[in-house]
Amino acid sequence: MISLKEEVLFTIYNAFEKWTKEGCVCKKGCSACCTQNVIITAVEGELIHRFIREHEKFEWFVAKLQQKGTSRRPQLTTNGFAANCLDGIEVQLESYGSEDPCPFLEENCCSIYEVRPFSCRCFVSTRVCGPGVPALIAESSLSASTAVMQIIEHLGQGEFIGNMFDVLLALCDLPENKKCGKLLPVSLADEGLANVVKAQPLPGFLLLEEEMETVGPLLETIFSSKVGDRSVEDILNNRK
């Protein structure tokens, strides 16, 4: 059964997708942006693992994990970066993995499209990009992506966050994922665990007043959305 956090995650994904729909040309089968430089939280990783269990694609999945390239332990998560900025400390966000193509790409299509993480969903380009033609993303969408990633990290606070492949490897340690865990070389599972860090709570948004005018309605939609009989805001704040 899908967990409460996974339901909240889908609610957030859907609200962002609706908000960015206009002018966005990204679609399944468009893949120039699909690199291994993807950050995910444990909740997002659990969604992917659930998809693998439901489709019983254990060997296929472990083979994909073994194709991962170099990845890095994040020095700062999005909320860690925000906390520094709000304290007036100058820092830079680093990349999380290689720019090589993502192993989940098959014939230019994402093979886990339904459960792809937010880092993949937040590419909302208004022109089709490709070699030498970078994505064109509106400033408001960039601000919204950062704010939404902060909410997603808050949802998973205290749990793993890191490069997609490291989080997926680290989650192979859980009892429900033992079929994958048994197929994995121990050194690779250890590499995943060594490269993940803890997700942080939301220290505040990095939005300027004028950005709040455009992004605010999206945040309001997310916070007021209902999952069961509770609002997302109450769930995020651990209120009954």
Ligand code: SF4
């Ligand atoms: S960001 Fe570019 S390559 Fe990626 S889906 Fe959108 S248009 Fe396609």
Ligand code: SF4
């Ligand atoms: S998970 Fe899917 S959408 Fe994300 S980078 Fe990999 S192939 Fe692309």
